[in-house]
Amino acid sequence: MSLPAPLDLGRMEAEAKENASKHISNLLQRPDQLEKVDQYKRRIMRKKASVDTMLKTAVQSQLDGVRTGLNQLQSALQDVYEIKQRKNGNHPNHMVKVFGREETYKSIQPIQNKLIQVNTENSRFCQLAAAMENLKHIFTVPESVRKTQELINEGKLLQAHKHLTDLESARDELMFELFKQPQQSPTDNSTLEKYFKDVVHLSESLGKQLWVIIQRTLSSVRREPTLIVTALRIVEREERMDVAVEERKQQSGFMPPGRPKKWRNKCFEILEDCISNKIEGNQLEDRDKNKMWLVRHLELTRQIMVDDLRVVVTMLPPIFPPDYNIVKTYVKMYHRALAGHLEEMIREGLEGNEFVTLLSWVNNYYSPDLMGHPDLNIDISELGPLLENNVIDELQNQNSLKDKCEEDISTKV
Numbered sequence: 001m002s003l004p005a006p007l008d009l010g011r012m013e014a015e016a017k018e019n020a021s022k023h024i025s026n027l028l029q030r031p032d033q034l035e036k037v038d039q040y041k042r043r044i045m046r047k048k049a050s051v052d053t054m055l056k057t058a059v060q061s062q063l064d065g066v067r068t069g070l071n072q073l074q075s076a077l078q079d080v081y082e083i084k085q086r087k088n089g090n091h092p093n094h095m096v097k098v099f100g101r102e103e104t105y106k107s108i109q110p111i112q113n114k115l116i117q118v119n120t121e122n123s124r125f126c127q128l129a130a131a132m133e134n135l136k137h138i139f140t141v142p143e144s145v146r147k148t149q150e151l152i153n154e155g156k157l158l159q160a161h162k163h164l165t166d167l168e169s170a171r172d173e174l175m176f177e178l179f180k181q182p183q184q185s186p187t188d189n190s191t192l193e194k195y196f197k198d199v200v201h202l203s204e205s206l207g208k209q210l211w212v213i214i215q216r217t218l219s220s221v222r223r224e225p226t227l228i229v230t231a232l233r234i235v236e237r238e239e240r241m242d243v244a245v246e247e248r249k250q251q252s253g254f255m256p257p258g259r260p261k262k263w264r265n266k267c268f269e270i271l272e273d274c275i276s277n278k279i280e281g282n283q284l285e286d287r288d289k290n291k292m293w294l295v296r297h298l299e300l301t302r303q304i305m306v307d308d309l310r311v312v313v314t315m316l317p318p319i320f321p322p323d324y325n326i327v328k329t330y331v332k333m334y335h336r337a338l339a340g341h342l343e344e345m346i347r348e349g350l351e352g353n354e355f356v357t358l359l360s361w362v363n364n365y366y367s368p369d370l371m372g373h374p375d376l377n378i379d380i381s382e383l384g385p386l387l388e389n390n391v392i393d394e395l396q397n398q399n400s401l402k403d404k405c406e407e408d409i410s411t412k413v
Contacts, residue, residue, distance in 0.1 A: 141167065145198045152205050161234045164202050165241075171196040172245075172256040179254045193257065200258055207263065210234060214270045218308055221315045228319050236321060238263045268329065276337040278304060287351065294345075294354050298361045302370050305334060309376050327378065331371075335383050342387060346395065355395055362386050 027040055144167055151160035174192055213220070213231040220227060242260035249255045282300040285293040312330045320326040342358070350358065365386045366372050372380070385392075 141170075141196065141198075145202060148202050149205065152202070152209060155209075157206065157209060157230055157234060160202075160206055161237065164199070164206060165237075167196070167199045167202070168256070168258075171199055175256065176252070176254050179252075203258060203261070206234070207261075207266070210263070211266070211270050214267055215274050217271065217274075217316070218311050221311065221319065225315075225319055232267075232320060235263045235267055268333070271330070272333045272337060275308075275333050276341070278308075279337055279341045291352075294350075294357050298357065301338070302361075305338070305370060306373055306376070309334065309373075309378065313376055313378065328382075331378050331380075332383065335386070339386050343391065346391065350395075350398075355398060359392070359395055362392070 028034060028037075144163055148160050148163040148167070151157075151163065171192070175189070178189060178192065210231045213227050217228055238261050242262065245256055245259045279301055282304060283293070283297045284300075285296065287293055290296065309331065313327055316326045316330070342362070346358075364370065366380055368374060371378065371383075387395075
């Protein structure tokens with residue numbers, strides 16, 4: 001390790017004088033500024049006094065630190081010397097101190113035994129206190145269930161979720177106490193589950209209300225965005241409780257009934273189902289009613305996608321938690337749902353010009369008319385092709401075969 005370079009005090013002093021000269025020349029550029037020389041002088045003296053004070057304080061602090069360090073080193077050296085003497089058995093007070101410690105330990109032993117008894121009683125008291133608290137919930141379960149259901153029906157979902165959480169906590173604590181018993185009774189567990197069965201129904205009822213709100217996200221985000229925020233807050237609370245019970249299971253092996261709920265995954269499933277239903281639902285006609293059914297269906301799909309994604313990009317990010325990455329997630333869900341729908345139509349069979357219509361629409365998927373629309377400004381780099389290359393090749397082959405058959409028929413005619 002190299003030593004620090006010595007300070008060049010002469011050079012530093014010359015630089016300081018040069019900087020001071022520049023500063024003075026900047027202050028006294030006009031004749032009228034000479035009248036303020038005394039004022040400048042007092043200001044500089046005050047600043048100098050302040051800097052001197054700070055420097056003295058810093059030096060004193062460093063000196064105090066060095067003094068403290070030296071004292072600690074001296075104390076440590078003395079301790080090392082005493083330990084070495086005791087290890088060798090040469091310390092004059094060694095045997096006296098050992099004997100004294102044994103006498104002290106003997107005198108403390110009865111107190112230690114009493115403290116063990118006190119600790120046992122304290123544990124029992126804590127268990128009794130928890131049992132009393134749980135008893136209050138047990139006696140009020142029917143009333144709490146009724147009140148929670150009323151809140152759900154009235155749309156007061158945050159309050160309803162608070163009541164539901166209290167009921168689930170009381171049930172889970174009681175079941176955990178039974179779980180800890182050396183000899184578990186199946187009858188007790190079944191009795192407890194039967195008594196709290198309505199709590200499970202409440203959770204399902206609250207979930208249904210949340211899924212209705214999530215289903216209407218795009219339509220209600222303009223009119224009632226607070227409903228979506230409320231639903232997402234409840235979903236995130238349940239996610240945190242899922243994490244807590246998973247950690248508890250790793251420590252104790254106990255998992256409460258109905259956990260993990262995984263409501264965030266359910267939320268995404270609901271959104272994706274809505275997208276799939278919307279794509280399938282805009283097919284208003286079939287081949288028998290309108291020969292141009294596919295052209296109309298694909299154009300409606302394009303319009304709906306652009307409108308929906310415009311709402312997603314502009315209005316959903318402030319409402320959804322950042323870790324949902326809602327824009328990217330929604331785009332991927334639309335991409336998957338559309339790809340699945342097109343593959344289903346291909347499996348059902350295409351006829352005539354429908355091959356060309358579908359191929360042309362797929363080729364324009366990333367054009368400014370759809371996913372590359374300037375209002376969307378979405379990242380399409382992670383989406384990949386709408387249809388796999390082998391599917392595109394099969395469509396092209398079938399279209400070529402159709403054209404050849406038509407040409408042969410025309411030639412024969």
